[in-house]
Amino acid sequence: MKLPTLPKPPLPKRFQEKPDRPGAAPKPTKLEQVREGGITAADWLDERASLSGGLRWMMFRKVPKGTNWFYTLGSATMFAFVSQAITGVFLAMYYTPSATQAYESARHITNDVFLGEFVRGMHKWGSTVMVILIFLHMARTFFFGAYKYPRELQWIIGVVLVILTFVMSLTGYLLPFDQRSYWATIVAANINGTGPFVGPFLSDFLRGGGDFGATTLSRFYAIHMMLVPGLIAALIGAHLYLVARLGTTAPPWLRADVDEKLREEQV
Amino acid sequence: MNQREKEEYLREYALLKAKGKPFFPYAVAKDAIMMAFVMVVIITMSIVLGAELGPKADPTTTTYVPRPEWYFFFLFELLRVIKPPELVPFATIGVPTICMILLFLLPFIDRGPERRPERRPIATIAGILIIFSMGYLTYLGAAAGSPNSIEMEVAPEYEKGKVVVAQSGCLACHKIGENGGDLGPHLTEIGAVLDKGAIRRTLDNPTAPMPSFAGLPEEKKAAMVDFLASLKGEDEGRIQNDSGEEG
Ligand code: HEM
Numbered sequence: 001m002k003l004p005t006l007p008k009p010p011l012p013k014r015f016q017e018k019p020d021r022p023g024a025a026p027k028p029t030k031l032e033q034v035r036e037g038g039i040t041a042a043d044w045l046d047e048r049a050s051l052s053g054g055l056r057w058m059m060f061r062k063v064p065k066g067t068n069w070f071y072t073l074g075s076a077t078m079f080a081f082v083s084q085a086i087t088g089v090f091l092a093m094y095y096t097p098s099a100t101q102a103y104e105s106a107r108h109i110t111n112d113v114f115l116g117e118f119v120r121g122m123h124k125w126g127s128t129v130m131v132i133l134i135f136l137h138m139a140r141t142f143f144f145g146a147y148k149y150p151r152e153l154q155w156i157i158g159v160v161l162v163i164l165t166f167v168m169s170l171t172g173y174l175l176p177f178d179q180r181s182y183w184a185t186i187v188a189a190n191i192n193g194t195g196p197f198v199g200p201f202l203s204d205f206l207r208g209g210g211d212f213g214a215t216t217l218s219r220f221y222a223i224h225m226m227l228v229p230g231l232i233a234a235l236i237g238a239h240l241y242l243v244a245r246l247g248t249t250a251p252p253w254l255r256a257d258v259d260e261k262l263r264e265e266q267v
Numbered sequence: 268m269n270q271r272e273k274e275e276y277l278r279e280y281a282l283l284k285a286k287g288k289p290f291f292p293y294a295v296a297k298d299a300i301m302m303a304f305v306m307v308v309i310i311t312m313s314i315v316l317g318a319e320l321g322p323k324a325d326p327t328t329t330t331y332v333p334r335p336e337w338y339f340f341f342l343f344e345l346l347r348v349i350k351p352p353e354l355v356p357f358a359t360i361g362v363p364t365i366c367m368i369l370l371f372l373l374p375f376i377d378r379g380p381e382r383r384p385e386r387r388p389i390a391t392i393a394g395i396l397i398i399f400s401m402g403y404l405t406y407l408g409a410a411a412g413s414p415n416s417i418e419m420e421v422a423p424e425y426e427k428g429k430v431v432v433a434q435s436g437c438l439a440c441h442k443i444g445e446n447g448g449d450l451g452p453h454l455t456e457i458g459a460v461l462d463k464g465a466i467r468r469t470l471d472n473p474t475a476p477m478p479s480f481a482g483l484p485e486e487k488k489a490a491m492v493d494f495l496a497s498l499k500g501e502d503e504g505r506i507q508n509d510s511g512e513e514g
Contacts, residue, residue: 059291064283067294072301079302083309103323110320121313129309131338142373142394145382149268149276152374159370169336182324183436183478184335190476191346195360212326247284252382256282 057244064250070144071248073137078236080130084168085229087123095175097221099214102177127169134165146249154242157235164232171224174217185220186212272380326482334439340408341401346476347450348404359476419444421497428494431487440477443498451477456500463496 020027028036046052063071094113096105109116138158141147147155174185189212193203208215268276288294335343342363349358369376377390384391417433432438438447441454457466470480470488480488 059295060289062284062287063290063294064280064287066283067287069297069301071294072298075298076301076305079305080309083306103320106320110318117318118313120318121316122309124318125312125316126309127336128338129305129312133305139394139398143384143391145384145387145390147374148378148380148382149273149374155374156371159367162370163367166339169338173336176320177324178321179324180321180334182326186478187476188335190478191359194356194476196356199356199360247280249382250280250283250287252384254283256279256286 061244061247063248064254066251066254067248068251070140073133073140074243077130077133077137078240080126080133081232081236084123084126084130085233087119087126088225088229090119091123092225097175097218099177099217102175102217106176106178127172131165131169134162138162144249144252150246151242151249154239154246157239157242161232161235161239164228164235167228168224168232171220171228174220175224177217185216189216268378268380276380337405337409341404343450344404344408347407355476417443417446419446421494425494425497428490428492428497431491432494435480435483435491454495455498458496458498459500461496463492466495467492 042052091109094105094109094116096102106120109120111117141155141158170185170188174181189203189206192206193199195202204210206216206219207213208219342359345358345362346355349355349362377387379387381387417429417438419429421429432443433446437443437454440450441447441452442449443454447454461469467488470483470491472481473479480491483491
């Protein structure tokens with residue numbers, strides 16, 4: 001059955017499609033138009049922000065031959081951190097950092113919230129995964145001698161990142177506020193207090209006073225979700241800038257086979 | 268590395284790099300596969316192991332097990348290995364601090380041009396030893412659960428105190444008879460060393476890292492003090508113990 005065709009609405013002349021001129025270049029297809037649009041938008045952005053140079057510098061730098069799977073451990077650590085950040089944001093939507101309500105809100109997340117236990121589990125086990133990955137990455141760079149000239153600074157930033165990662169897990173451990181986290185944190189703060197000179201001040205600072213109280217929890221929370229993640233993100237940025245600037249090491253047993261004669265000439 | 272070695276390294280590296288492939292898409296693809304793998308691992312762990320939540324924190328009850336996250340076990344174990352009280356700060360703060368300083372200084376300590384692990388025997392062996400000892404300490408920490416029962420025979424009037432002590436996590440650090448850990452002083456003969464008043468003062472106001480029991484209900488605390496004060500270690504068969512002061 002053929003549907004009756006409706007008459008075309010009376011468009012003004014300039015909106016009506018003009019027939020192709022004979023011999024003119026073929027009209028761009030829809031796909032080409034979209035691509036053209038994308039390029040225009042990217043150009044618009046680049047004209048103002050000049051990002052393309054940096055992006056090209058980062059993405060199209062060369063990576064030495066022989067780079068193996070051990071070299072993926074750094075970006076895997078970064079991925080674990082990003083995963084912690086994302087799951088952490090979702091937990092923060094439901095969590096209340098007050099000594100009286102913290103446990104209830106953690107219980108609420110675990111038992112009531114849709115996928116709550118799953119996200120809490122990802123955050124909890126993600127911390128374990130991140131610690132393992134950061135150690136593996138550190139071991140890789142250690143055994144490959146990657147901390148040597150010119151990458152010393154990368155190593156030093158890395159050590160700060162390890163310390164900050166431990167601070168994250170120490171402060172995060174208290175937040176569910178169950179028996180285990182409460183007592184473990186008391187012991188941890190006491191251990192800090194045994195340190196010479198700064199020890200007592202450090203544990204007083206952590207506890208927010210001489211005793212373990214309501215301030216302790218909010219203090220840990222602020223450190224755990226604002227101070228340290230910010231520092232880690234900034235330092236990862238610096239770390240990656242150095243990776244791109246200096247390049248990743250070649251595996252240590254690789255040698256560029258330079259012409260022996262050439263080498264002798266240089267010497 | 269002196270100037271010549273530095274330049275040599277940079278030249279060699281430039282050659283190797285020139286022969287390599289671009290980061291995008293080759294390295295990016297590998298990284299992405301690894302990241303996907305990490306994501307699968309995290310999700311699987313979350314589904315299989317879940318996120319348990321213990322009973323609510325309660326400063327007055329004492330049935331707790333002060334256990335840190337597993338990757339702190341090696342630090343915790345270090346405390347057990349280094350026992351004399353005057354060395355405790357050394358174990359808790361000293362050793363980790365020294366390790367961190369050494370890590371920071373590593374690039375300045377090891378400045379040789381050689382990068383192959385098999386040609387840097389000192390660094391490689393030190394690294395392997397450190398990894399093994401950390402692994403071993405972690406294993407010890409994981410294996411040494413804190414028991415919560417005391418198998419010692421006591422007079423019936425001390426039975427209640429025995430249960431309170433057993434449930435209060437004291438055994439995570441202290442040894443009573445055959446049960447408990449070595450982190451703190453042994454308590455098997457504590458009654459011969461301290462009187463009731465001293466024991467009570469120690470419970471309320473202990474030396475770090477022991478937590479305070481000041482919040483404990485009076486009835487429980489009294490039972491606890493009575494039991495501990497009764498531990499005189501007259502039993503001839505028991506091994507005589509040297510470290511006894513302080514709780
Ligand atoms: C949040 C933690 C960290 C992140 C996200 C991270 C990320 C990365 C990435 C993506 C690379 C590129 C090459 C590779 O993946 O192997 C890299 C290289 C490097 N990282 Fe890390 N890293 C972290 C922690 C550390 C730590 C703890 C150390 C050592 C103490 C360290 C030392 C180095 C060194 C020396 C390099 C250069 C390796 C080479 O050029 O072969 N990093 N890092």
